[in-house]
Ligand code: XBP
């Protein structure tokens with residue numbers, strides 16, 4: 001029986017990276033007087049590392065190792081990341097990031113059917129709130145029984161920890177849920193938590209990249225809850 005839908009945020013609810021996160025990182029770097037700039041091609045590679053602080057750390061290891069030799073390197077990264085989060089919130093509030101096709105309708109349908117809703121993401125909690133309120137309305141964060149985000153687990157996706165944290169709080173077995181993901185680390189995290197996964201691939205990925213997915217769809221636009229329920233019943 002299908003009881004809950006668990007959504008990833010970045011790349012699944014909205015195309016946040018290119019109009020939200022990436023320019024916000026660059027704005028924070030510019031504010032700090034750093035000569036770093038993440039163009040779309042570089043950023044595609046950097047997305048393999050989930051989590052903004054982890055991504056900056058990984059960038060430094062590859063391109064600016066001296067930065068990590070400063071005695072206050074961790075604090076400097078945390079400060080850059082706080083500035084990035086503020087820039088991201090402003091961009092989202094200014095309407096630079098829209099929901100992906102079908103997301104609004106699926107969430108509305110799931111609420112009408114009394115399915116429980118949750119979020120499992122590596123992005124910061126503030127970013128989840130700013131995106132939900134800007135796109136679905138001021139009350140929409142309360143539609144989600146559990147919001148798992150950011151640093152509440154030490155090991156970010158592809159580790160299953162954030163999904164396990166959410167499942168424990170939902171207090172339902174993994175098999176009664178469907179997770180929605182777009183990326184390889186996200187899919188790996190959900191699968192490792194034992195969840196059936198519907199993938200709407202981002203970044204040029206295809207169905208072949210997600211062999212154990214319940215379904216791989218180009219978007220959530222045509223998602224019908226009865227079909228999803230039937231698919232879930234046969235696939236688990
Ligand atoms: C999303 C991410 C995040 C954002 C940045 O991955 O990788 O790190 O790019 O978020 P997923 P923060 O969709 O798999 O959760 O800067 O707030 O960490």
Ligand code: MG
Pocket residue numbers: 008009010011012181182183186
């Ligand atoms: Mg994602």
